[in-house]
Amino acid sequence: MLNIGCHLSSAKGYLHMGREALAIGGNTFQFFTRNPRGGKAKAIDTEDIKALLTLMRENSFAPLLAHAPYTLNACSADSKIRDFARMVMTEDLQLLELLPGTRYNFHPGSHVKQGTEQGIIMIAELLNEILRPQQQTMVLLETMAGKGSEVGRNFTELRSIIDRVELQGKLGVCLDTCHVFDGGYDIVNDLEKVLEEFDEIIGLERLLAVHINDSLNILGSHKDRHARIGQGNIGLEALSAVTNHPQLKDLPFYLETPNELPGYKAEIALLRSLYRW
Template identity: 70%
Template sequence: MLNIGCHLSTAQGFFAMGQDALKIKANTFQFFTRNPRGSKAKAIDPSDIAALRKLTAEHHFAPLLAHAPYTLNPCSAQEKTREFARLTMADDLVRMEYLPGSMYNFHPGSHTGQGVDVGIAQIIALLNEILQKEQQTTVLLETMAGKGSEVGGKFTELRQIIDGVELQDKMGVCLDTCHVNDAGYDIVHDLDGVLEEFDQVIGLERLRAIHINDSMNPLGSHKDRHQKIGEGQIGLEAMTRIINHPRLRQLPFYLETPNDLPGYAQEIALLRSKYIE
């Protein structure tokens, strides 16, 4: 079975997100832990979480994926910005324990002129402070497009971060198809080669989730502009190969395309029609 979902709004609550997922024939979903452009998080409603957990168990959902807000920058040159990221992510991981077995994805950040090695060291320091042995959430580093001073546009940078983390069993990677295309990894013409490089550098056992997005921009553009499935530079044929690849097909896929709920339903139906059972 193709495990696929999309990004849903937490505005209506967790159980409502689960219901929305079922409406569009999804069997997982992604959500922001809090306002993606701010810092406030809604109070946890245990009954709402319990209803969602019952629903996801009954319908055999794949793991849910939480996304940290875009405002976080764990490797900013500004100490107060790094501290904001640390406090927010630590709080998010506490809240994620209400959904045991889920995943928490974040953008490694931008080193803002300090240099990539300094940025990586700051990300490692943050992770070593917030990760806990008893946590049930896997924290995912997202592959990035490499725009500006972004960290994570190269597989080697993600490996450096993982190597520095003490609790490495709590760490994984989320591969974003738009981002890796824009970073220069040719998943259209050489998917096997890209996955082999990922395996050699990071290890495919670390790959836990895929953001499946088309890209508005060509290979190596370093732009990060998502497009609807089949309407961008990656294209439907390549997307079909990705979801059916023997090294990827059992992973959960999460859509982050510029869409509304009916649009996501259409994309999910399209990709399911291309999946070989």
């Protein structure tokens, strides 16, 4: 079975998201832990979470993916922004202990004129502060498109972060198809080479989630603008090759395309129809 879902709004609660995922043909979903632009997290409703866990067991859900807010920047030059990142990630990881198996994805950050090396050091320092040996949640570094001063624009930068973290067993990677394509990795014409490079530098065992998105921009544009499946420069054939690849086929895939629920439902049905396993 293709494990696939989309990004859903958490405004109406966890059980509601689970029901929405099922209604559009999904068996997983991604959600923001709080407002994507930052702020305080909503109060935890443990009964709502328990109801979702029951629904997930009954419907063989793949792992969920929690996404940190976009405003989180672990390598900001501003100490207050770094303090915010520390607070958010600490709170989020505490929440996710109530959702066993859920993975936590975040954008590594932007170094903003400090230089990539300094950005890598600061991101690793923050991870060393917040990761705990007993936590159940895997924290995922997302592959980035490389716009501006983003850290994580290539596999080597992500590897450099991992190498500086003490509890490396708590870290994985979320590969975003739009981001890696915009970052210069040719998943259209040479997916095998891209995966070989990922394996050599990071290790495919760390790849735990995929954002499956098309791109409005050309290879190596460093722009990061998502497109609907089959309506961008990656294309349906290449994206189907990703979901069907023997080394990727069992991973959970999360759509972040510019859609409402009916559009996500159509994309899920399309990718399922092309799944060969």
